[in-house]
Amino acid sequence: MLAHWGLASISLGTVFIGWFFGFVMMRVFGLSYMFVPGFAHARYASYKRVAIEYAFLNIGIVAFMAFGFASMHKEALYGAAIVFVGIAMHIYNMAAMLIRRRKQQPKIASRP
Numbered sequence: 001m002l003a004h005w006g007l008a009s010i011s012l013g014t015v016f017i018g019w020f021f022g023f024v025m026m027r028v029f030g031l032s033y034m035f036v037p038g039f040a041h042a043r044y045a046s047y048k049r050v051a052i053e054y055a056f057l058n059i060g061i062v063a064f065m066a067f068g069f070a071s072m073h074k075e076a077l078y079g080a081a082i083v084f085v086g087i088a089m090h091i092y093n094m095a096a097m098l099i100r101r102r103k104q105q106p107k108i109a110s111r112p
Contacts (some may be wrong), residue, residue, distance in 0.1 A: 018065040021083055026057060029090055042100055045093040053093065056086035 037044050064079030 022061045042097045053086050053089040
């Protein structure tokens with residue numbers, strides 16, 4: 001309705017990306033932190049790193065949506081870059097959990 005009066009122009013791409021990153025990706029990342037350690041028999045990731053990751057994701061999504069709604073597309077890319085930093089941190093956390101798992105597996109002694 002605001003777009004009809006020329007007060008705001010909202011791109012559907014911004015809405016789709018906001019829903020995708022804000023809902024779907026955050027849920028999948030949260031579930032991966034619940035299930036990967038159980039399936040891999042590894043310890044959980046550092047809570048500090050997970051909190052920093054989610055802070056990057058949330059700040060990036062809010063910045064992307066705010067600048068995207070305001071049709072400031074250059075600035076919206078900064079929000080997308082912050083989201084990608086959060087994604088890179090998630091990949092690092094998953095890899096760290098799996099690498100720690102390999103180092104901590106006890107060796108089974110063979111019977112004589």
